Amino acid sequence: MRLGWIGRDYRRSVSLVAAIVIVAPVVISSLWTWQVWSEKRSAALDRSRQGAALVSEYTSRVIQSQILLLNQIDRVVAEHPNAEAFQLHNALRAMDASFQYTTSLGIIDRNGDTVAGSRTYPLKANFADREYFKALRDTDRTFFIDRLILRPLRRDTISVVRRRPGDDFRGVITASTEISKFTDFLTTMSVEPGTLAVLVRDDGKVLARPDADDQPTFMQPDGSGMRAMAAAASGFFDAPGRLDGIKRTYAFTRVPDLPLYAVHGFSNREIWNDTFVAMLPNIAILLICAALAYLAFIGLMRRVEMERMRTSAEHNRRLLDEARRTSALREAMLKEVNHRIHNNLQTVQSLIQMQSRRQIDPAAMLKEISKRVWAISEVHSLLYRSAQYSRLELSGFIQALAANPGIVPPESGVKVVCDLEKVTIETRQAVPVALIVLEAVINALKHAFPDNRSGRINIMLRELDGQAEIVVTDNGIGLQPEGSRSSGTRLSAVLADQISGDFACETGEAGGTVVRLRFPVNLNDEDEAGGMAAAAK
Amino acid sequence: MIQADDPSGGPEVHRDPISVLVVEDEALIRMVIADHLRDTGFEVTEARSADEAIQILGGAQKVDIVFSDVNLPGTMNGIDLALWLRSNQSSVLVMLTSGVGAQDMPPDIRGRIPMIMKPYDLDTVVHRLKILAAGSR
Numbered sequence: 053m054r055l056g057w058i059g060r061d062y063r064r065s066v067s068l069v070a071a072i073v074i075v076a077p078v079v080i081s082s083l084w085t086w087q088v089w090s091e092k093r094s095a096a097l098d099r100s101r102q103g104a105a106l107v108s109e110y111t112s113r114v115i116q117s118q119i120l121l122l123n124q125i126d127r128v129v130a131e132h133p134n135a136e137a138f139q140l141h142n143a144l145r146a147m148d149a150s151f152q153y154t155t156s157l158g159i160i161d162r163n164g165d166t167v168a169g170s171r172t173y174p175l176k177a178n179f180a181d182r183e184y185f186k187a188l189r190d191t192d193r194t195f196f197i198d199r200l201i202l203r204p205l206r207r208d209t210i211s212v213v214r215r216r217p218g219d220d221f222r223g224v225i226t227a228s229t230e231i232s233k234f235t236d237f238l239t240t241m242s243v244e245p246g247t248l249a250v251l252v253r254d255d256g257k258v259l260a261r262p263d264a265d266d267q268p269t270f271m272q273p274d275g276s277g278m279r280a281m282a283a284a285a286s287g288f289f290d291a292p293g294r295l296d297g298i299k300r301t302y303a304f305t306r307v308p309d310l311p312l313y314a315v316h317g318f319s320n321r322e323i324w325n326d327t328f329v330a331m332l333p334n335i336a337i338l339l340i341c342a343a344l345a346y347l348a349f350i351g352l353m354r355r356v357e358m359e360r361m362r363t364s365a366e367h368n369r370r371l372l373d374e375a376r377r378t379s380a381l382r383e384a385m386l387k388e389v390n391h392r393i394h395n396n397l398q399t400v401q402s403l404i405q406m407q408s409r410r411q412i413d414p415a416a417m418l419k420e421i422s423k424r425v426w427a428i429s430e431v432h433s434l435l436y437r438s439a440q441y442s443r444l445e446l447s448g449f450i451q452a453l454a455a456n457p458g459i460v461p462p463e464s465g466v467k468v469v470c471d472l473e474k475v476t477i478e479t480r481q482a483v484p485v486a487l488i489v490l491e492a493v494i495n496a497l498k499h500a501f502p503d504n505r506s507g508r509i510n511i512m513l514r515e516l517d518g519q520a521e522i523v524v525t526d527n528g529i530g531l532q533p534e535g536s537r538s539s540g541t542r543l544s545a546v547l548a549d550q551i552s553g554d555f556a557c558e559t560g561e562a563g564g565t566v567v568r569l570r571f572p573v574n575l576n577d578e579d580e581a582g583g584m585a586a587a588a589k
Numbered sequence: 590m591i592q593a594d595d596p597s598g599g600p601e602v603h604r605d606p607i608s609v610l611v612v613e614d615e616a617l618i619r620m621v622i623a624d625h626l627r628d629t630g631f632e633v634t635e636a637r638s639a640d641e642a643i644q645i646l647g648g649a650q651k652v653d654i655v656f657s658d659v660n661l662p663g664t665m666n667g668i669d670l671a672l673w674l675r676s677n678q679s680s681v682l683v684m685l686t687s688g689v690g691a692q693d694m695p696p697d698i699r700g701r702i703p704m705i706m707k708p709y710d711l712d713t714v715v716h717r718l719k720i721l722a723a724g725s726r
Contacts, residue, residue, distance in 0.1 A: 394688025402621035550616035
């Protein structure tokens with residue numbers, strides 16, 4: 053049963069540790085990964101913010117330079133209102149050449165016809181269909197930025213268009229910059245895998261991407277990007293790329309004084325990839341440690357289990373040895389009891405044989421034999437009732453004898469007074485001593501108080517210096533010369549000799565009879581038990 | 590001397606009385622069997638232990654049969670005494686008695702030494718001793 057319990061406990065412990073070994077690394081890895089991912093994302097976001105700021109600064113510088121050119125064109129036109137187209141062309145060309153980012157400068161009249169251009173002369177073209185022209189002509193807007201394919205140059209540009217000064221619409225002036233000037237910069241800002249820098253107009257039109265061939269697109273009008281940019285001048289948002297579908301986190305910042313946003317984003321997948329690459333060795337080490345811990349625990353548990361089983365086996369072996377010893381002892385005791393029974397029966401038979409040699413009334417003979425059988429029986433009853441079958445506490449027998457009306461009839465008028473110490477004797481001494489005491493009492497009752505006279509019998513039991521002493525005295529007539537007690541006295545002397553005792557029967561100083569028995573009581577703790585154990589072997 | 594009267598009905602007639610050494614630590618038992626053996630014509634010597642018996646056997650007294658209890662006090666028990674006799678005085682016959690069953694006797698003794706179980710009948714002992722003595726003469 054115990055082994056079964058240990059087995060269940062062992063399996064439960066192993067299962068629990070296995071679960072911990074599996075769950076703990078997963079939890080620790082998850083938390084650790086989340087922390088690393090957060091740090092990497094935060095760092096990437098900081099880089100994107102810095103990237104957006106750089107794009108904003110670059111764009112601001114380019115566009116502000118173009119605005120300065122527009123201001124200069126306005127001044128020239130204002131100072132030379134009657135200048136010829138060729139003169140204006142030359143002026144524009146000179147200004148165009150002075151600024152490295154400029155691709156084209158132009159003046160357009162109220163009808164959309166070209167007044168002058170920096171790169172082409174003569175230029176005969178009408179731009180009334182252009183969105184910027186319509187917006188500046190038909191609304192109160194004065195400034196417009198757009199990505200345009202120049203005509204007739206067919207150059208892809210970002211153009212800054214401004215309404216010419218005056219209350220009435222008098223046309224617009226334009227300053228265009230090659231798109232590559234922006235896309236090259238955006239490309240340098242998008243070198244890290246998954247990053248993307250773009251320039252977005254405040255209405256959501258993506259004017260420039262790193263790839264110059266990418267055509268402008270519009271951000272989702274109700275997307276997270278538009279909402280974020282509508283809410284703040286700078287911030288970040290998550291959105292999938294319109295062209296590549298890559299989910300990114302974008303940082304944005306408004307270009308100062310312009311309807312533009314510089315946007316820089318990083319790929320969340322790249323962050324995860326970086327996190328995974330950074331965490332892979334850590335997770336591997338963690339899993340290896342967990343596996344080693346598990347194996348160590350299993351080994352420890354096995355050792356503990358083996359130790360428990362060994363202890364249990366040892367315990368069972370001890371129990372088995374104990375049971376064998378007990379069984380052997382009981383078997384030896386049974387043999388000993390059997391031996392004693394046979395010996396006692398032989399003793400009873402001897403008593404009968406002795407009595408049969410005497411010339412007395414058969415009824416009286418049987419009565420005497422009956423008393424002796426009682427004495428033997430009482431000794432064994434006391435032995436069986438005692439905790440130690442190997443020893444007898446003698447005072448118990450003497451008290452039983454004195455209280456037995458079959459031995460001391462109440463009508464006899466003789467009182468038996470006991471003065472007894474607790475004296476323990478060996479079993480082999482018990483029957484002889486019991487028979488001697490019985491014989492002394494029976495003889496006193498038979499011979500000390502003739503003619504139904506009353507009297508007293510004193511029984512004293514002492515132990516001194518390893519010798520037990522029993523003295524039976526009466527206040528009767530004392531020993532008679534005819535030797536009426538000779539038969540019982542001979543028996544007592546023989547029995548005393550058997551236990552190496554000294555027996556005496558004499559007339560006392562007060563006149564009664566004194567029967568005295570002394571015998572050694574050198575009890576050894578191992579006498580009987582040791583003997584039986586030896587017999588068991 | 591011819592013993593004509595055999596109360597146990599024994600088959601043997603002896604020229605001399607059979608001498609028996611009774612070895613028994615129980616005094617009452619020893620006294621009664623010794624008295625009975627004397628009454629039936631044996632010469633009886635008594636000993637309380639095997640050591641005492643060996644002392645007697647070493648003396649001048651003639652002993653034909655040792656009738657010994659198995660369970661004896663002292664350095665030797667009845668079986669030891671029987672083995673001692675086999676080695677030292679093989680002419681002396683042995684009969685053992687015990688309250689222990691014959692099945693509990695050592696295997697080398699069982700069936701090889703005559704044994705009578707306690708409680709024994711006195712006349713049966715007489716009969717067995719006479720048969721034993723007759724077999725040796």
